[in-house]
Amino acid sequence: MSGVATLPATGARWRLALGTGLLCALGLLVVVALLSLRIGSVGIATRDAIDALFNYDPNSYNQTVVRSLRLPRTIIGLGVGSALAVAGAMMQATTRNPLADPSILGVNSGAAFAIVNAIFFFGLTHPYQYVWFAFLGAGIASALVYSIASAGRGGATPVKLALAGAVVTALLGSWITALLLLDEQTLDTVRFWLAGSIAGRPIEVFWMVLPFMATGLVGGLLLARQLNVMNLGEDTARALGMHTGRLRLVSALLVVLMTGAAVSAAGPIGFVGLAVPHIVRVFTGPDYRWILAYCIVVGPLLLLSADIAGRVITRPAELQVGIVTAMCGAPFLIAIARQRRVASL
Secondary structure (H helix, E strand, O other): OHHHHHHHHHHHHHHHHHHHHHHHHHHHHHHHHHHHHHOOOOOOOHHHHHHHHHOOOOOOHHHHHHHHHHHHHHHHHHHHHHHHHHHHHHHHHHHOOOOOOOOOOOHHHHHHHHHHHHHHHHOOOOHHHHHHHHHHHHHHHHHHHHHHHHOOOOOOOHHHHHHHHHHHHHHHHHHHHHHHHHOHHHHHHHHHHHHOOOOOOOHHHHHHHHHHHHHHHHHHHHOHHHHHHHOOOHHHHHHOOOOHHHHHHHHHHHHHHHHHHHHHHHOOOOOHHHHHHHHHHHHHOOOHHHHHHHHHHHHHHHHHHHHHHHHHHOOOOOOOHHHHHHHHHHHHHHHHHOOHHHHHO
16 A cells, blocks of 8 residues: 555655756746846846836936847747747657757758748848748748658658758758849848847847747647657557647647747757757656646757857857857757667667
């Protein structure tokens, strides 16, 4: 009897530990967000940063900097970080590929490709104009990568998906480069955006893409239990009555929504969707109910930390956050790819 009685207690303690960890991560995110408001080419005191939020004085230069420049930057970073992290976790769950990530599997490149074409051919210059192109490009690139990887024996294995994503990314990247070389105006419009940056974006950009991000995040949380079943294997999931094809389709649509919105707002930022789910699993284990909840917090924590690092490394100039995440994410990708279990999936 005592052994039976300890199981629920152990589960309760584990849930309490995970809940406490999530609250600690949320508290750390608040600290990092405050640092994002303070750190930059102009140092802002903590008091000025807090007053800019709750007791704004338009005559204060420091508070105006916080309100007009750093607050929109921080808010957009929160949304983009959550969207990319959850999108990466869902892609890894549905494809059972530990290398899955919107940037590696060509989703980011597809969205960027569509946006650059929209700017080049139609002269669009604002996110609310080309956000629909981002969704279209992300969806087409996802379908193309999966179709290429599914050809031949074995179906869409993790290695074939990664290779197909690399091929599609290289192809779309070449086309983007050609368009930018042909039109200097397009280059001026998108060069900082293509590097991946949350700086200089008006807050209206966030409100425009928020419904798509929120839909993806809420939808992902609602699918968490089914992702757990999918994680047991295709045959097991089907034996339990799950429509795996339908789950993959819904998950893909949610990933396209989140990735398209994130790329529209901040450009193609890589490796957040790859690294965060792996970091989170160290603490949560394989339960996607907790993985996705942690991703919502840890994603923006990583992205804002990288953005702050970009401000400090080259001060008084700034390094785009997409460059910082790529510099940090490349070694992380190599470490994951070297694991024997990745090659055997």
